[in-house]
Amino acid sequence: MSRAVLEVDGLRAAYGNKEVLHGIHLHLAPGEIVALLGHNGAGKSTTLRAIFGLVPPTDGVVRLDGRPVHRLPPADRVRAGLSMTPQGRGVFPRLTVQENLDLAAYTVPRGERPERLRQVLETFPILGERLRQRVGTMSGGQQQMVALAIALMQGPRVLMLDEPSVGLSPVMVEQVLKSILEINRRLGTAVLLVEQNVPAALSVAKRVLVMKTGRIVAEARPEDLSGNALWDLF
Numbered sequence: 145m146s147r148a149v150l151e152v153d154g155l156r157a158a159y160g161n162k163e164v165l166h167g168i169h170l171h172l173a174p175g176e177i178v179a180l181l182g183h184n185g186a187g188k189s190t191t192l193r194a195i196f197g198l199v200p201p202t203d204g205v206v207r208l209d210g211r212p213v214h215r216l217p218p219a220d221r222v223r224a225g226l227s228m229t230p231q232g233r234g235v236f237p238r239l240t241v242q243e244n245l246d247l248a249a250y251t252v253p254r255g256e257r258p259e260r261l262r263q264v265l266e267t268f269p270i271l272g273e274r275l276r277q278r279v280g281t282m283s284g285g286q287q288q289m290v291a292l293a294i295a296l297m298q299g300p301r302v303l304m305l306d307e308p309s310v311g312l313s314p315v316m317v318e319q320v321l322k323s324i325l326e327i328n329r330r331l332g333t334a335v336l337l338v339e340q341n342v343p344a345a346l347s348v349a350k351r352v353l354v355m356k357t358g359r360i361v362a363e364a365r366p367e368d369l370s371g372n373a374l375w376d377l378f
């Protein structure tokens with residue numbers, strides 16, 4: 145098996161003195177899409193935030209391509225190849241698409257920015273037609289595409305997405321899932337996807353991990369989950 149692109153080992157995190165992650169172990173192979181599922185409050189968002197460095201881990205190791213990154217600030221994790229689209233999308237609604245993408249490129253060396261922008265617009269042609277539109281005036285699905293495009297500007301090896309389908313109509317969920325698959329296929333980006341929409345997650349993931357009260361309690365492949373088998377894991 146090829147070496148994991150992301151490895152998380154014994155990750156613990158707390159809010160104040162309340163520990164909410166009790167030792168998370170997970171890994172992603174290069175180009176793999178893994179879904180992290182679980183009930184509200186299980187700790188899925190905190191897992192992504194701790195991997196990204198927004199919540200300081202109290203213990204554990206995060207490695208990207210074998211290199212420890214858990215002591216780096218988030219901007220340096222981005223430079224190392226890790227990007228995250230937070231819940232609520234993390235776009236600047238009053239700015240245009242172009243301005244959002246320019247801001248996203250702050251970690252990218254200046255000379256590489258035009259080529260990066262070209263690649264991103266190749267993946268999201270609709271954004272190329274709307275570079276001067278304010279993001280807040282776009283539909284929810286298009287705003288989610290801007291959020292994905294922002295992450296892609298950073299050229300990630302691993303993309304973490306926190307509930308990209310939330311608040312979207314079924315048609316838009318479909319579009320966003322297509323975009324995730326397209327990014328994965330064209331660029332070989334590994335994806336760690338947190339989703340409440342279980343069918344959506346199962347339709348794109350190669351593997352699912354189930355979290356319960358701060359721990360990963362089960363792992364399965366979507367094709368092995370027939371009928372109620374998934375719900376038995378929760």
Ligand SMILES: Nc1ncnc2c1ncn2[C@@H]1O[C@H](COP(=O)(O)OP(=O)(O)OP(=O)(O)O)[C@@H](O)[C@H]1O
Pocket residue numbers: 159164182183184185186187188189190191340
């Ligand atoms: N900023 C915070 N301050 C204090 N406690 C928090 C904070 N954010 C989350 N928690 C608590 O941490 C635990 C894990 O929450 P988290 O948001 O990671 O779960 P989740 O699985 O992502 O749930 P959801 O799907 O509702 O977002 C919960 O008990 C939650 O109440």
